[in-house]
Amino acid sequence: MQDYLNCRLCPRQCGADRAASRGFCGLGSDVRIARAGLHMWEExxxxxxxxxxxxxxxxxxxxxxxxxxYEISQLKKGRNITESELADEFLRLRDIGAENIELVSPTPFLPSIINVLDKIKPRLGIPIVMNTGGYERVETIKRLKGYVDVYLPDIKYFDPVRSKKYSGAEDYFEIALEAVKEMVSQTGKPLIDRRGVMQRGVIIRHLVMPGGRADSAKIIGELGKCFSADDILISLMSQYTPMYRAGEFREINRRVSTFEYNFVLDRCLEAGFGGFMQERESATDSYLPEFEGNYL
Ligand code: SF4
Incomplete structure (x- = not known):
């Protein structure tokens, strides 16, 4: 597929020929998934x-x-599947009662996902949700108009020093903010049906990090300048747990304190945003699902 031969799907814009080599994400041109199942631990x-x-x-x-x-994001645990098998997975999830199809970190495979949705979206009859780290090209998000009903992007950092140090993306905030503006322009204000299931709209997730409350407050302040309070919902997450390589960075090698979380929550309330708080008791790794497949 042309998109994978000169890949510019995400802001890295590597130009990699993913059939023959690898770009920054290290992914080939076959769709690769680590799990498809019902998930009860979202908002x-x-x-x-x-x-x-x-x-x-x-x-x-x-x-x-x-x-x-990190097992799936960095070690790329998973199994390769064809577009037709991906369509079967979406239909199977619908058949077992899924409220939606939630695509987690799908960006490197979006052209294949669009092919699948072209064939089966009307038959699915449930919303398509895109759950993303927020680092997205506006041009790529524009291609999802009419395919994605609900966007669930993170906004992780304001400060470019922090976003470079902890996620390898110095331009993270400016890129994520523009992507979220495009998402909101596509979906309009949040629409939740009588059963309490979101049909349309944008929920911005923000994970409060140790030592990061001032940065969090800047993010909330910027969102307040760009959006009306009812344009978006905010999901304020407390689940930060020092995993993977966090131990290499002393300042983030601990959990978030109640004071830090409440400080950011107060900024959200002052800005008038509605949304969701995460119970601090759920802030463990116990609700991480089991992933399938092998490592690349
Ligand atoms: S999706 Fe991967 S290969 Fe494509 S531009 Fe982004 S990092 Fe590079």
Missing amino acids: PPISGERGAGTVFFSGCTLKCVFCQN
Whole structure:
């Protein structure tokens, strides 16, 4: 596929020929997934009563040193599948009652996913959710218009020093903010149906990090300048756990304190944003799913 021969799908714009070599993400041209199943641990309007139909794609365009899914994002655990097998997975999730199809970190495989949705989106009849680290090209997000109903992007950092140090993306905030503006322009304001399931809209996830409350406050401040309070929902996450390479960075090698989390929560409330808080008791790695496949 042309997109994979000169890959510019994400802001890295490597230009890699993924059939023959590898770009920054290290992914080839075959779609690779690590799990497709019902997932109960997303925000209430994403999981609904029956669970999100979550498909975890292998690989990532960021390199977060604290990634709790590092086995799939960095070690690329998973199995290669064809587009027709991916269509079967989406339909199977719908058949077992999934409230939606939630695509987790799908960017390197979006052209294949669009091919699949061209064939089966009307038959699916449930929303398509894109769960992303937020580091997205506006041009790529524009191609998803009419395919994705709900966007679930992270905004992780404001400070370029922090985003470079912990995720390898110095331009993270400016890129993520422009991507989120495009997402909001596509979906409009959040729409949640009578069963409490989100049908349309954008939920911005923000993970409060140890030592990062001032940076978090800047993010909330910028969102307040760009969006009306009812344009977006904010999911404020407390689950930060020092995993993967976090031990190499003393300042983030601990959990977030209640004071830090509440400080950021107060900034969200002051800005008038609605959304979701994460119970601090759920801030463990116990709800990480088992991933399938082998390492690349
Ligand atoms: S998806 Fe991968 S290969 Fe394509 S531009 Fe991004 S990092 Fe490079």
